[in-house]
Amino acid sequence: MRMDPIQRLQESVIDGRTENVRYRQNQLQSLHAALCSNADLICNSIAEDTQVESSNTEVETEYYLSTNAVKHFYEGLGFERSINEEYLVATGVDNPQRKVGYGLVIIRPTTHTRLYSIVCPLAAALAAGNIVVIELPDTLLKVDAILKDILPAALDPDTFIISAKFIEDPSILSSSLLVDQTSVSTTIIANSLSSQNKHRAIAIVDRTADIDCAAKAIVAARFKFQGASPYSPDLVIVNEFVKDEFFATCSKYASQMFVSGGKAKRSRNNAEAETRKSFEDAVTRGQLSTFGFADCILADVTDSTCPVTEIKVHGCYLPIVTSTSMVDSVIKEMKSSLLAAYIFAQPPEAKFLAQHLKAHLTVINQIPVNLLVGPAAPSGTAMEYKYRYSSEMFSISRPQYISALPTELSVVDEHLIPGWNANRTTKAKQLRSLATQKLPGTGQAQGLEHSGAGDRVGTVGVGKES
Known part of the structure; x- marks a missing residue:
């Protein structure tokens, strides 16, 4: 029996197939090469969709920014750095910045500058180590037809597919990260990167x-x-x-x-x-x-x-x-x-x-x-000014710590962990003494406090005003 494509991707998530940095680099290399070798086809399709000449600067701008986005996310990966970070705890060093891919990412692109709106989040998701589905229902857009040929041929079918229909199964969506560039809702779903297009x-x-x-x-x-x-x-x-x-x-x-x-x-x-x-x-x-x-x-x-x-x-x-x-x-x-x-x-x-x-x-x-070029940046997260998306948006924080906490925090251990201290009454009084210590001064002379009121709208005497 032929396996359902989504089920195949979910199994790849469990296998951790995309965790290896070399694998991610190879996928981005293949994606970039496919975009470059099909430049004329892609630009002609964009021109036909937007009813302009294929040499139009807007067409070339979108194509350039799309390939540049792949380059950007590819260059953000480093094999040696990833190996060093993987073994930080093994060498007795904390790894507070450790991140892993979200898992399954579903991209629902906008029609505006379609190529960039697809390629940029795709590259970011691949760089972060994710399995990706792009929703491309049947349309009259020529660029869609081209990408339906190019992308599956360039990327691993076990970690990437194009879906001809919108994915609405709650069991899939609940365990996936949805990149919804078409959203008009003002509600931010926890596991989504939604563009707020009405703003x-x-x-x-x-x-x-x-x-x-x-x-x-x-x-x-x-x-x-x-x-x-x-x-x-x-x-x-x-x-x-x-x-x-x-x-x-x-x-x-x-x-x-x-x-x-x-x-x-x-x-x-x-x-x-x-x-x-x-x-x-x-x-x-x-x-x-x-x-x-x-x-x-x-x-x-x-x-x-x-x-x-x-x-x-x-x-x-x-x-x-x-x-x-x-x-x-x-x-x-x-x-x-x-x-x-x-x-x-x-x-x-x-x-x-x-x-x-x-x-x-x-x-x-x-x-x-x-x-x-591209969609509105997702709300509910820090704005990525240059590319709209970052690999961090497609990652989950998984920090690892091996070092002891600083004394100001570890001091409570001897009060609560059995065997650390027999004289708990005396130690408890010391803890109260530490808790009620005064905060250090601000270093500001008395009477010179500034509330910020002078900057507020409607305040008289704002200063130079136009």
């Missing part, structure tokens, strides 16, 4: 900002990759003193982009249509005015209660709202949970703005293009 990204342009730098970065981030990246800014809050200059500079760069690069392509789902309707309704209500060419829309929001200031934007639409000061900018978004905040300002002003925003990621005076 917005915003940009704040202060009066101290380099306007040309800000406009160039924001326009590229909003309009590149068909405006489909979860990290494209959904709203720009610009100081009223520089609004006209900023709007004019954005118009300049947007026109240059579409004159040289052609029309923006419509996304295939309904999200872009919903965004377009929201903007059209706002125009009808007189809440904003728009300027556009090709499929690129710049919107001057004149009513701060306009619904487009609170939606997740899909497509090439850039709403711009005015603020009167740094405090006003913060107040507009201080209650929001943000996927990202891009702040364009001088460092002191940027520090003030950043500390009051609840953003998973804050970036100052730049929007790196690599952020636009």
Whole structure:
């Protein structure tokens, strides 16, 4: 009888087949070689899916970042280092950083920049020593068809498969790590790395900002990759003193982009249509005015209660709202949970703005293009700024200790462990004496305590403010 593919993978988890670092290195070598030898096929499929030329820089960018991710995780593995760490306890040394692979990892990729969204978490999971399933149901995407041929041929069938259906069996999911890039839920499941796709990204342009730098970065981030990246800014809050200059500079760069690069392509789902309707309704209500060419829309929001200031934007639409000061900018978004905040300002002003925003990621005076490629980073874990995923995300901590605890902790052993001390009453009094010792002083002169209130929003006399 033929064994169920998932059962075969589960047996590989039990066997510990992926624990050997040489095995992981070989898998990543094979993955990288397969991507490189099929470069033309892969890039052509991405171009066909996104309806652009195969030589398009966005296509080449996604392909480069995908192979670079494999390289990154491969270079993070070291055979000699792994052997040394494995035998630390045998030599009498603690191994507090020891980690092992989670076991079975299921990747449910987003459609945005599909290649990178698949390859990056795959490489991270392999590097951490996991067995991997990628869910690729039948679609019209050409890149899926290519990967269904390339990946199974490159990777060990006992530790990797592609599933043509979504895995919904609770017994499998409960013992697996689910990488869900399609999630729209705000609930974080314990054994999942879920992208929070409804959280917005915003940009704040202060009066101290380099306007040309800000406009160039924001326009590229909003309009590149068909405006489909979860990290494209959904709203720009610009100081009223520089609004006209900023709007004019954005118009300049947007026109240059579409004159040289052609029309923006419509996304295939309904999200872009919903965004377009929201903007059209706002125009009808007189809440904003728009300027556009090709499929690129710049919107001057004149009513701060306009619904487009609170939606997740899909497509090439850039709403711009005015603020009167740094405090006003913060107040507009201080209650929001943000996927990202891009702040364009001088460092002191940027520090003030950043500390009051609840953003998973804050970036100052730049929007790196690599952020636009791939899914939203998983919530509930530290943000991996460069690659979105890390091998640590796919690992479980399994520390090993052989050294004795420091005296301040081991002192209690002689009170509770039989045979260590006969005179327990006297020792117990000594323990009370240790417990009630005063903490050392802060080293701060009396009367100079700082509560941080001077940095809080609404405090009078914040200092230089825009």
